[in-house]
Amino acid sequence: MTPLRTLLVVLTLALVGAVAPVSPLPAASSTVASSTGASTAASTVACATDPATPKRQLRAMWISSVANIDWPSRTGLTASAQQAEFRAWLDLAVARRMNAVVVQVRPTADAFWPSPHEPWSQWLTGTQGGDPGYDPLAFMVAEAHARNLELHAWFNPYRVANHDDVNTLVASHPARRNPSWRFAYGGKLYYNPGLPAVRAFIQDAIMDAVTRYDLDGVHLDDYFYPYPVSGQTIPDSAAYNEYGGGFANVHDWRRENVNLLIRELDQRIHQAKPHVSFGVSPFGIWRNAATDPLGSATSGLQSYDAIYADSRRWVKEGWVDYVAPQIYWHIGHAAADYAVLTAWWAQTVRGTGVQLVIGQAAYRAGASGQDAAWQDPAELSDHLHVNRRHPEVSGDIHFSAKDVKANRINAFGTLAAAHYTRPALLPARGTAAAPAAPVLGSATRGSGGVALTWQGQATAYAVYRVDGTPSAADPCAFADARNLLATTRKTTFTDTTAAATAAYTYYVTALGRTHQESGPSAGKAVPGSGGGAFSVVVDNAAAAFTAGPSWGTSTYSSQLHGTDYRFAEPVAASDPAWFRAAIPSAGSYRVEVWYPANAGYNSATPYMVAASGGNRTVTVDQRTGGGAWRALGTFTLDAGTYNVVGVSRWTSAAGYVIADAVRITKV
Structure with missing residues (x-):
């Protein structure tokens, strides 16, 4: 075992024995320019970033x-x-x-x-x-x-x-x-x-x-x-x-x-x-x-x-x-x-x-x-x-x-x-000013993916894709590369990885010769096909999330979704944390979950999906695969507003069970 692996084991043992994972979260300061194309910073916020x-x-x-x-x-x-x-x-x-x-x-x-x-x-x-x-x-x-x-x-x-x-x-x-x-x-x-x-x-x-x-x-x-x-x-x-x-x-x-x-x-x-x-x-x-x-x-x-x-x-x-x-x-x-x-x-x-x-x-x-x-x-x-x-x-x-x-x-x-799971911008050199933000002209879904075109005067451009259709750009969406699709010297790009059923919003930034980056363009929303435009994300911090008093709150992991996540010890009782959503119509929906992973977390966390005809349970190993959306599967859901996804504490495996966020998309 190398010294690094020994260190990781020590850190894991320390985490499992702790009362609650409450170490501070690494953060990045994200300066985002206005969507009109001006390069002057409109806001500066502290954002959670993923070192991966x-x-x-x-x-x-x-x-x-x-x-x-x-x-x-x-x-x-x-x-x-x-x-x-x-x-x-x-x-x-x-x-x-x-x-x-x-x-x-x-x-x-x-x-x-x-x-x-x-x-x-x-x-x-x-x-x-x-x-x-x-x-x-x-x-x-x-x-x-x-x-x-x-x-x-x-x-x-x-x-x-x-x-x-x-x-x-x-x-x-x-x-x-x-x-x-x-x-x-x-x-x-x-x-x-x-x-x-x-x-x-x-x-x-x-x-x-x-x-x-x-x-x-x-x-x-x-x-x-x-x-x-x-x-x-x-x-x-x-x-x-x-x-x-x-x-x-x-x-x-x-x-x-x-x-x-x-x-x-x-x-x-x-x-x-x-x-x-x-x-x-x-x-x-x-x-x-x-x-x-x-x-x-x-x-x-x-x-x-x-x-x-x-x-x-x-x-x-x-x-x-x-x-x-x-x-x-x-x-x-x-x-x-x-x-x-x-x-x-x-x-x-x-x-x-x-x-x-x-x-x-x-x-x-x-x-x-x-x-x-x-x-x-x-x-x-x-x-x-x-x-x-x-x-x-x-x-x-x-x-x-x-x-x-x-x-x-x-x-x-x-x-x-x-x-290297995502692209990365090169480190900026020198003190040159960033170019003006580009103008994103179109984002059109076709058989080969989503085609983007824009106008700008820059050496290169960075293309970002955010899930869903938010009403405004989240500055933290650009703080690391989790939403970065590619960089290019052209003023066109086709997102061949776009799922046909998913709704997305695209943004483009401009890069100077020494890699200073503009603020993002105004976003362009692209609905999913065949009625797949419905997609909702429910974070643990939302009002649609409920959990009992045994569920703690943490910002320990940098892989979290949003500002924090919830954790609880496993017990021989369900005591679920629930994610509530308004399902617009009966049909098939893809259910995905987001959680931070850690070697000390639970290897068999039960996720319950309130599918038509009765709950379905899917166990997830939360020791790995964190910091990204992970599919539980596609389920038939009834229309209405109700608790759609739950995280149960009833598991014989050791380690905290984690509830962070869910995403439900009509397919």
């Missing part, structure tokens, strides 16, 4: 090109075959409800675009300098944006080749034309980070892509100075003698060389395009606490000392917009515990304005040769449960695309089922 459906979260995967790890799958593919493969990766990202991809476009001092500085990448055609017959970067940006995915271009700054034979480089390669710029170390070729000319050249190469393409982000990985090789010394003494004056030692000088690259690149990117995000994905350990009291309680390789990456300083100085540490160890790892490192990084970014996203080791899950923890399908998912403890964590990037696709032991499927 966050409103904003970066969800991405790395698509690696070096050594054809992910894409292209091999060299020599035709342009159309390469493009088909890339579209499939983007479609996988959309299917897994991601909102960004991080694509390697400069893997070994080469380019996935027609660069005036460096040759075409060998990983495209098999020959360095070989023209692939199209512009891959322009294609990638267009295809990603068509799916409303952000594209972050991933550049490796110093690596020239994964070998040390300079004669295999294309003759025009800058590393051949400038021998003093390079060195060999550990069987590989690198640009020397200590040379100002090299630093300027690397920045120029990256900035060519930034200025010419509609990138959303610039991304560097963890390769700075080369990782240490036993018995070898980095051959940069001449550069240190020339440029290292004023530094006490070569190590401080090397760190400053990397610092200069990060700081100057940050400045150049934002001078050229302020909306472009700059992020680095460093090795997961900065320094160990045994070496430096500011470090983490770990005992692994220290990137500050080993590869001269002072990643903590980059955050504290604000030289990056986001940091994505590669925390590629399992929960409870002796030298580098995932939970320990996540907490350390959360503390490091706190108050800096730098966003924290976590690099996740999808490649380890279910892979042979990995620690036993990685053979547990829940390990990756548990990482995101740890993240929920730290509000500073704003998302995850998964390495790499082929491992997301492989989904060994259903590890990624388990993660997606627990954390």
Whole structure:
């Protein structure tokens, strides 16, 4: 049992033994603009939010090109075959409800675009300098944006080749034309980070892509100075003698060389395009606490000392917009515990304005040769449960695309089922004003679903669907993603998931380039078909709910419906809590229930439905499946106003029985 699972068991035991679950509910402040389209806030309210459906979260995967790890799958593919493969990766990202991809476009001092500085990448055609017959970067940006995915271009700054034979480089390669710029170390070729000319050249190469393409982000990985090789010394003494004056030692000088690259690149990117995000994905350990009291309680390789990456300083100085540490160890790892490192990084970014996203080791899950923890399908998912403890964590990037696709032991499927059940907006960057709310023109039900059209001036739009036809928008309907259907850069959308018999109300918001969101449009109600327009929700706080004095009230769970819910101990007596409703006509009705789930709640809660001809009882396991509508079934109901659904206390199972809300829809 991992430490996280142990903690969950402890929390469950504590809950079962408590008098009543009364812990405060997590809340979000929701600012909602007026339905006329003005972006000025009309109201600000505290709303209950579900941590399983966050409103904003970066969800991405790395698509690696070096050594054809992910894409292209091999060299020599035709342009159309390469493009088909890339579209499939983007479609996988959309299917897994991601909102960004991080694509390697400069893997070994080469380019996935027609660069005036460096040759075409060998990983495209098999020959360095070989023209692939199209512009891959322009294609990638267009295809990603068509799916409303952000594209972050991933550049490796110093690596020239994964070998040390300079004669295999294309003759025009800058590393051949400038021998003093390079060195060999550990069987590989690198640009020397200590040379100002090299630093300027690397920045120029990256900035060519930034200025010419509609990138959303610039991304560097963890390769700075080369990782240490036993018995070898980095051959940069001449550069240190020339440029290292004023530094006490070569190590401080090397760190400053990397610092200069990060700081100057940050400045150049934002001078050229302020909306472009700059992020680095460093090795997961900065320094160990045994070496430096500011470090983490770990005992692994220290990137500050080993590869001269002072990643903590980059955050504290604000030289990056986001940091994505590669925390590629399992929960409870002796030298580098995932939970320990996540907490350390959360503390490091706190108050800096730098966003924290976590690099996740999808490649380890279910892979042979990995620690036993990685053979547990829940390990990756548990990482995101740890993240929920730290509000500073704003998302995850998964390495790499082929491992997301492989989904060994259903590890990624388990993660997606627990954390990616709804779409999510990207975290907002900067202080730009939100665009004006769009005008929702029509919402029309057809054979393919409900088709929406609207007008607006924005980069993208978010589409929300609320059950029923409320007379006014509830601000809390937009506080998390439980009602979020999709985001799109178009001004049309078809809801293919709409049930034909259910009534809905749709809203659309506008998103700026850096993801500030407008208030919602005026809602458009869509009745259900075939008389199915009737749908009523009865919450426990409504006058139509009744319960005896043994039923307590709680706000403990964030999965609740409305402002609170009711709970009671099981006993050998019915003592039901009743939900009353006015049924307009005799017929078939779908009955659904909403309850917060908890491992300490009842596994066999009896729900009674006052069906025509007599009560029908359906038992529900309230330990799981909470925070959403769950169908009891379709029942024949008589017309009239009466107690339609009851929650009984008569069950032999242990744990509280919960009464929260019911929804009754004519079918």
